[in-house]
Amino acid sequence: MTVSAPARCPIDHSQFTQATAQKGPTGCPISHGAADFNPFGDAYQQDPPEYVRWAREQEPVFFSPQLGYWVVTRFDDIKAIFRDNLTFSPSIALEKITPTGDEANAVLASYGFALNRTLVNEDEPAHMPRRRALMEPFTPEELKHHEPMVRELAREYVDRFINDGSADLVDQMLWEVPLTVAMHFLGVPKDDMDTLRQYSIAHTVNTWGRPKPEEQVAVAHAVGNFWQYAGKVLDKMRADPEAPGWMQYGIRKQREMPEVVTDSYLHSMMMAGIVAAHETTANATANAMKLLLQHPKVWREICEDPSLIANAVEECLRHNGSVAAWRRLVTQDAVIGGQAIPAGSKLLIVTSSANHDEQHFVDADFFDIHRDNASDHLTFGYGSHQCMGKNLARMEMQIFLEEFTRRLPHMRLSEQEFSYVPNTSFRGPEHLWVQWDTAQNPERKDPAVLQAQQAVRIGESSGSVSRSMVVASTEQIAQGVLRVRLKAPDGRDLPRWTPGSHIDLQCGDTGISRQYSLCGSPEQTDSFEVAVLREEHSRGGSEWMHTQLQPGMRVQMRGPRNHFKLDESAGHLILVAGGIGITPIASMAARAKALGISYEIHYSGSQRARMALLKSLQELHGDRLHVYVGEEGRRADYSDLLAIAKTGAQIYACGPQRMLQGLEQASRHWPEDSLRVEHFSSTLGGLDPAKEHGFEVELRESGITLQVRKDETLLDALRSANIDVECDCREGLCGSCEVPVLAGDIDHRDMVLTRSERAACTKMMSCCSRARTAESKIVLAL
Structure with a gap:
C-alpha cells in the first residue's frame, strides 16, 4: 500500500532558490518551511496541527534538516505507516531524539541502565505474542474493576480545593491522580509510589525532549535511579505474584511462557508502563479541560447533559490530544504520499496533524463534541501497536470530566500564559489555572449532587451521539417535497459540511431514524437544509416528516457525515x-x-x-x-x-x-x-438464517476470537462482545458500521463500497456483510 504512488518527489521545487537551497537525502531542495521546522520551539508546543498546517496543505511529507527526520503530516499516509509495521519499524519509538553526550552516557551505564524492547518499540515476530500474552488486564471487563478507585481518587482531590475558588488543575489533581491510577494498575506497592513519582518525568525528557548539555547529566542520574528503583520494586512484586496488578499478571504469565515474557522485558515494561499510563492521561485531561473551558457553550452543554462526555472525550483527544507525534524507522525503500523515502530514514509522524486533516475530518478545526467520526483519531496510534492502555485513559478522562461538570459547572479559565515541556511527542500544559465562585458550588445547595453518577463507557465512543436541533422553517418546494431548515437551539455555528453529506434525523418518538442529504450551502454555518419526499409507501419516516414536523419543534440529529464524496480533482x-x-x-x-x-x-x-x-x-x-x-x-x-x-x-x-x-x-x-x-434502498441487507452459515472472526487488536452465528450479523456479534460499532440503517446503505479488515474472504452485501474497495478488501459493513464461506475466517483491526 505504501508503494502505490510513483517513486518521485511530488513537490514543485521551482519556488525555491536553487543556488541557496539545502538538499535533502533524495537530492531535492529543502523548502523554507521544512528548513525552519523546529518541534522544540514554542509554536509547535502550543499548537502542533496549526504549526504544520502549511505542510498538510502543500508539502505533506518533507525532510527536516534540524531534526534529521522525514516528517509526515496527513491522515491517510500516517495510518498506512501504522498499518505496515514491517516496512515502518517502531524500533526507534523510544530512542532518544537528542543524542546524549558521553558524560551522560557514562552516568547511565554506571546505573546498569539497559532499557529493553517494550510493547511500544518492539518489532515482529516478538511483539504480537507478548502483546497477546499481556492483553487481558486491558479488556473492558477487567478495567471495570478499577472504576471505583478512579472515582474515589477524583472526588478526594476535588474535595481538597472545591472551597478555595481557584486551583491549578495540573498541580493539584491532574498530574497526581493518573500517576496514582497507573501505580495501582501496575500493582506498585503503596510505599514505593512517592519515589517512583519523582523519577517518571525524567524518563520523558530523556527520551523525547532536548535537554541542554549541562542538564543531560542530571537527567541521566534521575533516569538511572528510576531504572534501579523499578528493578527493586519488581523484585517485591515477584515475592507476591498473586497480588493484583498488571506486573504481577506478567510475572504469572512468565511461568507459563518464559520465552515470551522474560526478566529483562518485565523490567523495561515496569519503567515504560509508569510513564505511558501516567503522563499521556494527565496531559490529555489537562488539554481537554483547557479546550472545553475555551468553548463555554460546549462546556455548558456537557454540564447539562453528562451523557455527552464520552464523545466529548474522543473529540478532545482528536482536537487537542496529548500525543503529538510518533516515530518510525524505514526498513526498505518506500513511497509515502508520492515521496520516495530511502531505507534507513527516520520518520516523525505527526498524528496531531493527521487528526486535523480535512480529507478525513470535515471542518477539522471545528471543535464538535457531536462529531460522528471523532474516535477515528490517531492519538492512540493504529494497528498492532495501538496503545493497549487507551481504554483505561478514556475511563479516567470520563470520570474526571464527570466530577468537574457535576461539582464545578461554573468553573472558568483564569488569565494565564500556557507553557509546555519542549519535546516532539507528548504535550500538555504545565499549569492550568481555573477559578469559580464558591457560593455557586451546587453541592452547597443540594448535597445530592455528590451522589449522581454517569455510566462510564469503557471503550471508544460509537460516535452515535445526537444533537438537539430546532426546526427553523418548513416549506413545500415541489409537489410532495418538503424543505426543512434546522438550527442549533442556542444559535451556535454548526460544522461545515461537504457536498454529498447527509444527516440522520430521528422521527420524534417513533424510533425511526432516516438519512437525508444536505442540500443547502456548505458555507451557511447557522443551519442545515434537507428536502424530504413524501413516499407513497412510506415506512413511517417521510410520513412523519410531512404530517408531524412543525417549526419550533426539537428534533434529534446525527451527522453530518459523507460517504458520497466529490472528487474535486476530476477533469x-x-x-x-x-x-x-x-x-x-x-x-x-x-x-x-x-x-x-x-x-x-x-x-x-x-x-x-x-x-x-x-x-x-x-x-x-x-x-x-x-x-x-x-x-x-x-x-x-x-x-x-x-x-x-x-x-x-x-x-x-x-x-x-x-x-x-x-x-x-x-x-x-x-x-x-x-x-x-x-442509493435510496437496499435489498442486500436481509438475513435469512436458513440460507446463512456461521463463521469465525478474529479481533486482532483486542486479542479476541468470536463465533458469528448464522442467525446474527457481525455487528450484533461485535456489540455482544462489548466492541462498540455504530450503525444507523442496518441495510448496508449508510456506511456507519464500517470495520477495518486485515484478512478474509468477504461476501460484501452493502451499497456503499466501490468495486475497487471490495476487491482491496480492507473494510466491510458489519451490519450486512459476512464471510463468504463457513471456513473463511475474517480478521478485523479491532
Missing part, C-alpha cells in the same frame, strides 16, 4: 439525479461551479411539478442542466450519454434503483470506479 463531472436524488447532486453542482470544474447535470423526474429545486438549478447552471420529464415524453438515454468514456471524468448519481442499474450497465466500459452512486 469533468457528469452529475445524474432521479427524483429526490437531486439533493446531493445539487450541492455537488454548486461546488463544481465554484471551483471552476467542468460539469453537466442530468435530472430526471416523472412530473415537472414534483421535481425539487428545479427553478434554482436552472437559474444557477443554465444550459449545463439537462432536464428529462417523463410526462412530457423526454427520457434520459444513459447509453448515449456514456457511450464514449471520457478521460479524467467522474459520474455521480443518486436516484431510484432502476436508474442506478441502468447507469452501471451503460458505464461498464468506463475505467473502474468512474461511477459513484448513492
Whole structure:
C-alpha cells in the first residue's frame, strides 16, 4: 500500500532558490518551511496541527534538516505507516531524539541502565505474542474493576480545593491522580509510589525532549535511579505474584511462557508502563479541560447533559490530544504520499496533524463534541501497536470530566500564559489555572449532587451521539417535497459540511431514524437544509416528516457525515439525479461551479411539478442542466450519454434503483470506479438464517476470537462482545458500521463500497456483510 504512488518527489521545487537551497537525502531542495521546522520551539508546543498546517496543505511529507527526520503530516499516509509495521519499524519509538553526550552516557551505564524492547518499540515476530500474552488486564471487563478507585481518587482531590475558588488543575489533581491510577494498575506497592513519582518525568525528557548539555547529566542520574528503583520494586512484586496488578499478571504469565515474557522485558515494561499510563492521561485531561473551558457553550452543554462526555472525550483527544507525534524507522525503500523515502530514514509522524486533516475530518478545526467520526483519531496510534492502555485513559478522562461538570459547572479559565515541556511527542500544559465562585458550588445547595453518577463507557465512543436541533422553517418546494431548515437551539455555528453529506434525523418518538442529504450551502454555518419526499409507501419516516414536523419543534440529529464524496480533482463531472436524488447532486453542482470544474447535470423526474429545486438549478447552471420529464415524453438515454468514456471524468448519481442499474450497465466500459452512486434502498441487507452459515472472526487488536452465528450479523456479534460499532440503517446503505479488515474472504452485501474497495478488501459493513464461506475466517483491526 505504501508503494502505490510513483517513486518521485511530488513537490514543485521551482519556488525555491536553487543556488541557496539545502538538499535533502533524495537530492531535492529543502523548502523554507521544512528548513525552519523546529518541534522544540514554542509554536509547535502550543499548537502542533496549526504549526504544520502549511505542510498538510502543500508539502505533506518533507525532510527536516534540524531534526534529521522525514516528517509526515496527513491522515491517510500516517495510518498506512501504522498499518505496515514491517516496512515502518517502531524500533526507534523510544530512542532518544537528542543524542546524549558521553558524560551522560557514562552516568547511565554506571546505573546498569539497559532499557529493553517494550510493547511500544518492539518489532515482529516478538511483539504480537507478548502483546497477546499481556492483553487481558486491558479488556473492558477487567478495567471495570478499577472504576471505583478512579472515582474515589477524583472526588478526594476535588474535595481538597472545591472551597478555595481557584486551583491549578495540573498541580493539584491532574498530574497526581493518573500517576496514582497507573501505580495501582501496575500493582506498585503503596510505599514505593512517592519515589517512583519523582523519577517518571525524567524518563520523558530523556527520551523525547532536548535537554541542554549541562542538564543531560542530571537527567541521566534521575533516569538511572528510576531504572534501579523499578528493578527493586519488581523484585517485591515477584515475592507476591498473586497480588493484583498488571506486573504481577506478567510475572504469572512468565511461568507459563518464559520465552515470551522474560526478566529483562518485565523490567523495561515496569519503567515504560509508569510513564505511558501516567503522563499521556494527565496531559490529555489537562488539554481537554483547557479546550472545553475555551468553548463555554460546549462546556455548558456537557454540564447539562453528562451523557455527552464520552464523545466529548474522543473529540478532545482528536482536537487537542496529548500525543503529538510518533516515530518510525524505514526498513526498505518506500513511497509515502508520492515521496520516495530511502531505507534507513527516520520518520516523525505527526498524528496531531493527521487528526486535523480535512480529507478525513470535515471542518477539522471545528471543535464538535457531536462529531460522528471523532474516535477515528490517531492519538492512540493504529494497528498492532495501538496503545493497549487507551481504554483505561478514556475511563479516567470520563470520570474526571464527570466530577468537574457535576461539582464545578461554573468553573472558568483564569488569565494565564500556557507553557509546555519542549519535546516532539507528548504535550500538555504545565499549569492550568481555573477559578469559580464558591457560593455557586451546587453541592452547597443540594448535597445530592455528590451522589449522581454517569455510566462510564469503557471503550471508544460509537460516535452515535445526537444533537438537539430546532426546526427553523418548513416549506413545500415541489409537489410532495418538503424543505426543512434546522438550527442549533442556542444559535451556535454548526460544522461545515461537504457536498454529498447527509444527516440522520430521528422521527420524534417513533424510533425511526432516516438519512437525508444536505442540500443547502456548505458555507451557511447557522443551519442545515434537507428536502424530504413524501413516499407513497412510506415506512413511517417521510410520513412523519410531512404530517408531524412543525417549526419550533426539537428534533434529534446525527451527522453530518459523507460517504458520497466529490472528487474535486476530476477533469469533468457528469452529475445524474432521479427524483429526490437531486439533493446531493445539487450541492455537488454548486461546488463544481465554484471551483471552476467542468460539469453537466442530468435530472430526471416523472412530473415537472414534483421535481425539487428545479427553478434554482436552472437559474444557477443554465444550459449545463439537462432536464428529462417523463410526462412530457423526454427520457434520459444513459447509453448515449456514456457511450464514449471520457478521460479524467467522474459520474455521480443518486436516484431510484432502476436508474442506478441502468447507469452501471451503460458505464461498464468506463475505467473502474468512474461511477459513484448513492442509493435510496437496499435489498442486500436481509438475513435469512436458513440460507446463512456461521463463521469465525478474529479481533486482532483486542486479542479476541468470536463465533458469528448464522442467525446474527457481525455487528450484533461485535456489540455482544462489548466492541462498540455504530450503525444507523442496518441495510448496508449508510456506511456507519464500517470495520477495518486485515484478512478474509468477504461476501460484501452493502451499497456503499466501490468495486475497487471490495476487491482491496480492507473494510466491510458489519451490519450486512459476512464471510463468504463457513471456513473463511475474517480478521478485523479491532
